[in-house]
Amino acid sequence: MFRNKGYCYCCASTVEFVATSDWWRDDYRCTNCDSIPRERAVMYCIEKFFPQWRDLTIHESSPVLGRGASRRLKNEAPGYVPSHYYPSVAAGEIVNGVRREDLENLSFEDESFDLHLTQDVFEHLFNPAAAFREIARTLRPGGAHVFTTPLVRKNEPTRFCAHLARDGTVVHLIEPPEYHRDPISSEGSLVTVNWGYDIADYIFKACRLFTKLVFVDNIELGIRAEYIDVLLTYKPSVR
Secondary structure (H helix, E strand, C coil): CEEEEEEECCCCEEEEEEECCCCHHHHEEECCCCCCHHHHHHHHHHHHHCCCHHHCCEEEECCCCCCHHHHHHHHHCCCEEEEECCCCCCCCCEECCEEECCCCCCCCCCCCEEEEEEECCCCCCCCHHHHHHHHHHHEEEEEEEEEECCCCCECCCCEECEEECCCCCEEECCCCCCEEEECCEEEEEECCEECECCHHHHHHHHHCCEEEEECCCEHHHCECCCCCCEEEEECCCCC
16 A cells, blocks of 8 residues: 555645555545546646636536546536436436437537546547547637547557447457446446557547647656546637
8 A cells, every 4th residue: 555645636635645556547546535646637637728617618528426527627617517428318318417418429519618528438439530520519719628548559559449330239359348437337338449649640630630648747646647648639719
């Protein structure tokens, strides 16, 4: 076990961070708000790059509302809109206070949001290009998509792990299939893409927007772990 004192951006408090295993990405937590390193890295970037975030309209897909950046944004930003994908619910309907949305086919109007936020979502999409285009469409000029997705391939080319056949069945390209924890499903979420640093090129080809990759390593902020890069895709203010 490792522990240290520091400042947590997710709860804006001086706290103690505790790591209970060698996998700090999930197990190096804030003892005050239970946030993990990637959540603290996201909130740090929001504070640094968008200091007026409380006044912005923010959409977050697949949030974990009980902790981390999601909880702080929900509590402090009146324009915050959370959404999950519920397959059997119509787009735009509200389920337990959360809007139903499909990132690959958003029901929001053009230029609806200043910020889109996704945390570890894009490794689970079958058509990430469509999702990047939808995010670009619904961003206001000067807005940004702030997100994390594990860049496990690093300098190796991105690899797709699964796709959908025409009849809707899942075709696994890599065996055995990998699943991550899902905030709304006990079955977990299938990993469909192993991203590399070439994700920035993929995004540009999908929606013609440029992406900045930010890596923060600061033990005093509880931001240290594998695969906690934060990506910021900007929509230009002037077209």
